[in-house]
Amino acid sequence: MEGLEAPHRGVSLSAQLVSSLRAHIAAGRWPVGTRIPPESVLVQELQVSRNTLREALRALVHLGLLEARAGDGTYVRASSELESVLVRRAASARSEDVFELRAILEEYAAGLAAVRRTTDDLAELRRLLGCAEEAGRTGDMETIAAVDGEFHRALVRASGNEILAEVYEYLGSALTSALGALTWNAEAAAEHDRLHGQLVDAIEAGDETGARCMAASVVQATRHTAATARREAAE
Structure with a gap:
C-alpha cells in the first residue's frame, strides 16, 4: 500500500504503527x-498481528482520527488531532455560531483573494463554477454538493494565506458535522451558482469590498438553504 510502511521489529510495535497510520492519514x-x-x-x-493492528486502530479511534462503525468497518473521521477537536467542539455549538464563524473566515478570505489571487487561483475557481453549472443542468445534486465544498476551499486558498487555508481545511469537517449535509435542490443550486459567479467576478476585478459582500451573501444563502431543509424535515 503506497506510503504506508510496516513498523520495524522492536519495542512497541503498536506505537510505531500508530505513528505510521497517523502520517498516512495526515498526508491525505x-x-x-x-x-x-x-x-x-x-x-x-x-x-x-491482528492484535497489534487492533491496538493501533483503537488508539487512533481514541484520538478521534478514526471512527469504528459496527457492521460497516472503520472510517477516517479527521486528518489530525486538531481537526478532531474542532469536529467535536462544533458538534456541540449552536448552528448560528457555526455560520458566523464560516462567514468571518470566508469574508476575510474573499477580500484577500481579490487582492492576492493568482491566474491559477482564478482559473481553478472558474473551472469549479463550470463543474457546478454542468451538474446543475443534469440534476446531479451529489456532484453539486461536492463541488460546492471544493469551491469554498479553493476560495480560501486563493487568499494566499497558508495558515488560514489550513485552518479552514480542518474546519471543513467541523462545519459539515455541525450543520449536517445540505439538502440541495435545483432552486438552491441555481442561486448558489449565481452568487458564486458574482463572487468570482469581484475577485477577478480586484474588488475587495465587493468580494467580501458576495462571500457574506453566499453564507446567507447557505443559511437559508439549511433552514429550509430543517423546516421541511420537521413537517
Whole structure:
C-alpha cells in the first residue's frame, strides 16, 4: 500500500504503527470520510498481528482520527488531532455560531483573494463554477454538493494565506458535522451558482469590498438553504 510502511521489529510495535497510520492519514492518502482497508488487508500489508493492528486502530479511534462503525468497518473521521477537536467542539455549538464563524473566515478570505489571487487561483475557481453549472443542468445534486465544498476551499486558498487555508481545511469537517449535509435542490443550486459567479467576478476585478459582500451573501444563502431543509424535515 503506497506510503504506508510496516513498523520495524522492536519495542512497541503498536506505537510505531500508530505513528505510521497517523502520517498516512495526515498526508491525505486515506481522505476524511473514507473507509480504511479491512483488517485482513492491513495485516498482510503491514506484516503485523491482528492484535497489534487492533491496538493501533483503537488508539487512533481514541484520538478521534478514526471512527469504528459496527457492521460497516472503520472510517477516517479527521486528518489530525486538531481537526478532531474542532469536529467535536462544533458538534456541540449552536448552528448560528457555526455560520458566523464560516462567514468571518470566508469574508476575510474573499477580500484577500481579490487582492492576492493568482491566474491559477482564478482559473481553478472558474473551472469549479463550470463543474457546478454542468451538474446543475443534469440534476446531479451529489456532484453539486461536492463541488460546492471544493469551491469554498479553493476560495480560501486563493487568499494566499497558508495558515488560514489550513485552518479552514480542518474546519471543513467541523462545519459539515455541525450543520449536517445540505439538502440541495435545483432552486438552491441555481442561486448558489449565481452568487458564486458574482463572487468570482469581484475577485477577478480586484474588488475587495465587493468580494467580501458576495462571500457574506453566499453564507446567507447557505443559511437559508439549511433552514429550509430543517423546516421541511420537521413537517
